[in-house]
Amino acid sequence: MSFLDASSMTGGYGAADILHDCTLKVEKGQIAVIVGPNGAGKSTAMKAVFGMLRLRAGKVTLDGEDITGLSPQERVRKGMGFVPQVNNVFPTMSVEENLEMGAFIRTDDFRDTMEQVYDLFPILREKRFQNAGELSGGQRQQVAVGRALMTKPKLLMLDEPTAGVSPIVMDELFDRIIEVARTGISILMVEQNARQALEIADMGYVLVQGANRYTDTGAALMADPEVRRTFLGG
Amino acid sequence: MIRVENLHKHFGGFHAVDGASLEIATGSITGLIGPNGAGKSTLFNVIAGVHKPTSGTVTMDGEDITGLPPHELFHKGLLRTFQIAHEFPTMTVRENLMMVPGGQTGETLWNAWFQRGRIAEEEAALLKKADEVLDFLTISHLKDERAGNLSGGQKKLLELGRTMMVEAKIVFLDEVGAGVNRTLLNTIGDAIVRLNKERGYTFCVIEHDMDFIGRLCDPVIVMAEGKVLAEGTPDTIMQNEAVIEAYLGRGLKNKVKTGAAQ
Amino acid sequence: EDIKMGISMGFTGPLESIAPPIAAGAELAMKEVSDSGKLLGGDTVTPVRGDSTCVDAAAATATVERMVTSEGVKGIVGGMCSGETIASLTNVAVPNGVVMISPSATSPALSTIEDNGLFFRTSPSDARQGEVMTDIIMEHGIKSVAVTYTNNDYGKGLADSFAEAFKAKGGTVTIVAAHEDGKADYSAEVGALAAAGGDALVVAGYVDQGGSGILRGALDTGAFSTFVLPDGMVAATLEKNFGTELDGSFGQMPASEGEGKDAFIALAKTAGFDGSSIYSAEAYDAAALMLLAMQAAKSTDPKVYKDKIMDVANAPGEKIMPGELAKGLELLAEGKDIDYVGATSVELIGAGESAGTFREIAIKDGKIETVTYR
Amino acid sequence: MSTRQPGAARGGKLRAPLLFAAMAALIAIEAATTGWNGALVIVNMGLISAILALGVNMQWGYAGLFNTGVVGFIALGGLGPVLVSMKPTPGAFSAGGWGILIAFAIALVTIMAAVWLNRHLTRMKGLAILAVLIAGFFLYRAVFDPAVAAIQAINPASAGYLGGLGLPTLLSWPVGALLAAGAAWVVGKTALGLRSDYLAVATLGIGEIIVAVLKNEEWLDRGVLNVTGIPRPWPVPYEVDLQADPGFLERVAAFGLDPVTTSTITVKLLYGALFAAVLLVLIWALQLALNSPWGRMMRAIRDNEVAAEAMGKNVTGRHLQIFILGCAVIGLAGAMMISLDGQMTPSSYNPLRYTFLIWVMVIVGGSGNNWGSVLGGMLIWFVWIKAEVWGPQIMHVVTATLADGPLKQHLVDSAPHMRLVMMGLILLLVLRFSPRGLLPEK
Amino acid sequence: MDILNALVAILNYVVVPATAYGAQLALGALGVTLIYGILRFSNFAHGDTMAFGTAITILITWALQAAGIGFGPLPTALLALPFGIAATALLVLGTDKIVYSYYRKVRAAPVVLTMVSVGVMFVMNGLTRVLIGVDEIKFADGARFLISAQEFKKATGLAEPLAIRSTQAITVVTAALVVAALFWFLAKTRTGKSMRAFSDNEDLALLSGINPSRVVAMTWIIAAALATIAGTLYGLDKSFKAFNYFQLLLPVFAAAIVGGLGNPLGAIAGGFIIAYSEVAVTYAWKKVAIYLIPGFQSDSLLQLLSTEYKFAVSFTILIIVLLFKPTGLFKGKSV
């Protein structure tokens, strides 16, 4: 069984379902990337995996354990970390405090991890005492990813981590994600910078209208002209 | 058309824009790129009247527009989108668009009470226009949805859609592409080119997607640390060592993914 | 027949703490009459309480409207504060022809209000007290005073009439400063009063409201040591809260020679409330007057018995004390005249308000002592 | 993230008519149990409350302006009837009227001079402005104080103020609205830049300041001494006049009715008709406005000011407009209230009753929904009045089972305080079961 | 010229009372600002929470006094305070469970919560009165004065008195301690930071593993403690009367706002601004002038505005501050 196995998820925000029998799986230490048009339900699927959405059907297991009924906080304690697409920083707290909050559930010394984050995003070290709300869009995004890395999760979920970050930082970020995966952490991310993302992905999911349209290895999806044309911008 | 001279914007002791001077020529699609925190959005905000500059001037067609409030700039034909989407969350998507055009008859109370015939006509026209825009953005199925319920990318589309509701002289787009599906972004790029060619809109575009910039923009202005670092055609810019160093980078170090499971 | 009588007081609101004894005073008289079984051949009296809030004219009007139109009361003891009284009187009592006797509304404006003969009060108009207070202060040899008043029609009216009388007699008023009741802090007022100076401080306020705050501040900062305390300030709480600190201060209140009041206080004590609390005795008298007038008119119809109120209140006739209502009722039933003295030596003058005898008091060894009546 | 909307859809289209029918039923029950007089008193004040709630709803529901100075604007509106419909005090104007006008002129000139200095000076600006202000202040006091003293000396027990113009009372309603609107303009010009709770406390302060002025400027409205005997508006007669009118008595007798009751009910019905007429006109105007592009623009501004500004809407201007209009409506209701009460008692204007209770009406009704405000206004006023009866009753029920003793005695004595408990409980219950109000905005 | 007397007059009538009053307001404002900062609504029930806490403290004080337990020169009420705090904490936690938690769950707008708090205010208001009645209650015992007016005059031979009540001193000291503790707690401790995180972005706090119910409970407990301390100190210094605590709400809110909502330092600054403006602007300078300017004679009191307007003055100052600093002196939050 996969490390994360979210199968046949069906549900939505109100009466109408957004997700229809949607399945996502990530193996241990692998990177899975979700792509798809806007409004396909990618973020919704992420929220569902994280327990922020009530599912009408389907089930989520982590490392073989059924976590379908758990609250988001409980999932955090099971080793899941999440960077939402929007509202992903604490605006009136300093950058450093944002990172500390990422480490909230950790009882060990997290100063090394913080140093690692600062090494990854040097601008954050410079702005460590500034409130996150006063940062530029791309800087915030870096704070958001940094916060999730602080958790030292077993499964890291990123909803468009590279939206708004400069190419150089994006490269750094993808590099870092690969490194993280190498340490055995599983990664599930949504990306619109899909070509770069699929390049490093073990597994790719194309979601359309809340359902799985294509599922294959990242390379295979990249190679599929139909997928390239309709979803990856040619 | 737009001329920015020696502009400074300080937040406390921090110089977000630090003496930038640049020009956006009429009829161009000017790209504005630069590292995160370079001061691009701040520059936009100063031009669009959201922030008062610490010093420096902004002129539009020779007229000093420094510090004018945003709503006056709108009526001068200067439109902008926001990097972090600013939709009207409790209104429907369609209403989000219909509210845009200025000088609507029904916007004064007196007319709202006593000019209902004229308002009805105008509304019908607005509705048609809004539906066209929604069609173009591929979100017409959402026209009666509350804008607050849109997905991240859909909000960005709506952001763009608003600028398409009126005739504009110059449109400032702050990362319309971030979070937008690349296939759709291509279509948007085409539309920008079309608006530029057919209706003579001037664009100034902030974007981190270099494909997009390369395809659309000429010239491209690079900002770093609040100043203009370089300016030129996309090709020269992408070869510029300083720009590569500060912004573009040299691609992934770990070209090949070798996960533990493989 | 069971006669319903309204009691409209500010049970909630800024004067909520003095309302219960007032209502209790009125109810005491009603119970006494009811228990005697002598009213109109054995009628009983049931009090109907209503909350006038003291400050909200609209709420007071609605309350009195309810009493009159749905409960069908035959008379009302109330209102409590002048403003609210005027509202409910003109909007409800007069249009419906119901008698109102207020124990405590003391605004001079009520002396001349158009009431169709339906309004009376067992307290004097504030115009009188100012003069009495002037005399008392002058007799103490004090020529210069500072004045502070609670900022309502009562305080303002009293302060104005006092200041005028005092100046007319050659005294100096260094400052007339208002204070709002129920405010968090009175340092500003005390500071201003202290700066203005004077040999004594006149506090035309309420003892369990801002008045106490002013006293406290003035005493603690050493700004004044002699205080002149009119009706609103004289109550048992004064002894309790200040004790000997006020020794040497003096004042006056509308009240009458001991006997009636003492009798009432004793009655109140058995009934379980503090009869010396302000306007409690006046409320007893207000209720008693209405019930006696009914007996005299042989009718519970307010439009009929309203004309008898002055008769039972004033001479000639046999004097009736608190606790003797049964006797009064009997006499009236026999067709004899009575002169209701009651707890406050009721004597209605003019358009039906208390003439106002005043009790001069002084504070000695932490106790309020009666000096004389005037 | 998601904005859930519990209960919004419940009841659907029928919700509003059903709730209004329920409200009418409540009134009818009240009338059946306690008589029409009592019910009509509640209805009349309920209508005024509805108008007040409409005014607040315009500001909050349409534009998101958190005005907690409602009490001040109600009070200012109440000044309308005093200034318009009371008889002038003989000799008052000649004694001090001019002095007061001159003093105001001095104040105006001083402020203008200060503003001019602010614009044109560069060095020593602060000092110069301060000097001008202080000099102006003392000059103002020097002219103002004697004029006031002269006016207040005229028959202080019953007059002591300028009095009014002796014009018809109906005219005073728009004047009350204008007074409130004028103050709102000044307030809006200075304070509308503030956001949410900061605006709330600034306006709270302004409300307190206005009430303080009305309480202490006796030459204007007798301050705490109150103005009484304010004339009724056409066509409302006085009960005593009706009771003395042979024509009326004859008609009443023909129907076999009691003249006193009939007269009181007639008066209340006439008041009610006047208020209802005003309310209907307002509702019509507001509904049209809300559903027009103007309303759309206001909602956009409320939703996101920055974006609305970028889309060419003059946010400051619109805020000022709606603030003034809302205050005018509040002032209108304030004037109507005074002509219903027949008196002006400035000390009765306390924020709990005249600001927060109105806010409760708006929120309970459903902010942004005009009909909701009307319903909330009627319902909360009904509850406010009935809580006075229900509260003690509950206490009696509770204590009925207790054995006699000090505890029972204490509780029985505390019965009046149940009014507040009752009010609070009802408010909490309503908000619990429809947290977006009884009639939520669509 | 008599500088000493002038100085003492200003100290006695302006500085000492305004400082103590300012500290009282500040303590109240701290509670308001905390709730606003973390739970994001203006809690109108805070004044009545103060009243309730004080009422409980008084009842326990009486019990202690009856048992013959005292606290030396300090008021017995300080001994009773912990019990008062505990009872109040229970009450507000219960209220949160029954009332407020629902609105958080449905993500109601802040204004709805504010109106809900008005409802709670009514209920608590009635409860407190049923509990302890409406009368004025004095419950201060122990030493009344640090420096009494008479003693001061005797000791210094000055014409002007100076008095400092021990309750005034206690209030100021407590306020200083409490604000320092709160500031430290919010800025430095893990729990404090998690509370701020929760207030900033509830969903993200959830994603960071912060337990929202713990944060909420913590906030209420601290707020209850602040309210009870503030109410008791105020009651010790002045006296207890249920109605006054409602009136206290207005200046308390003003203080919280002028300092900047959500900022403990702001609450302190706001408290002093409101208190000083109330006391100083309406102060009559005549006496001081007489001491300072030899031969000064005047009928005028040299008073800028009469005391009727003291409240208006403090609000005017508040508005002026806000015009220059739209979110308060210390950059407060706004929802």
Ligand SMILES: Nc1ncnc2c1ncn2[C@@H]1O[C@H](COP(=O)(O)OP(=O)(O)OP(=O)(O)O)[C@@H](O)[C@H]1O
């Ligand atoms: N209100 C503020 N207070 C303090 N600093 C600010 C504020 N707004 C922006 N800054 C700082 O100004 C700098 C420029 O920000 P700006 O948003 O203009 O960057 P940008 O070029 O648009 O970056 P991005 O590509 O990430 O959007 C950043 O370092 C940011 O931290």
Ligand SMILES: Nc1ncnc2c1ncn2[C@@H]1O[C@H](COP(=O)(O)OP(=O)(O)OP(=O)(O)O)[C@@H](O)[C@H]1O
């Ligand atoms: N809170 C909400 N309430 C109701 N509908 C919602 C809500 N959030 C999203 N939706 C709807 O659900 C659908 C899927 O949204 P979702 O955010 O999952 O899309 P997405 O695939 O992440 O798109 P994007 O790439 O634009 O971020 C959209 O059509 C959107 O309108």
Ligand SMILES: CC(C)C[C@H](N)C(=O)O
């Ligand atoms: C209850 C009393 C203190 C009322 C006061 N005498 C008044 O006329 O308002």
Ligand SMILES: [Mg+2]
């Ligand atoms: Mg998404």
Ligand SMILES: [Mg+2]
């Ligand atoms: Mg930017």
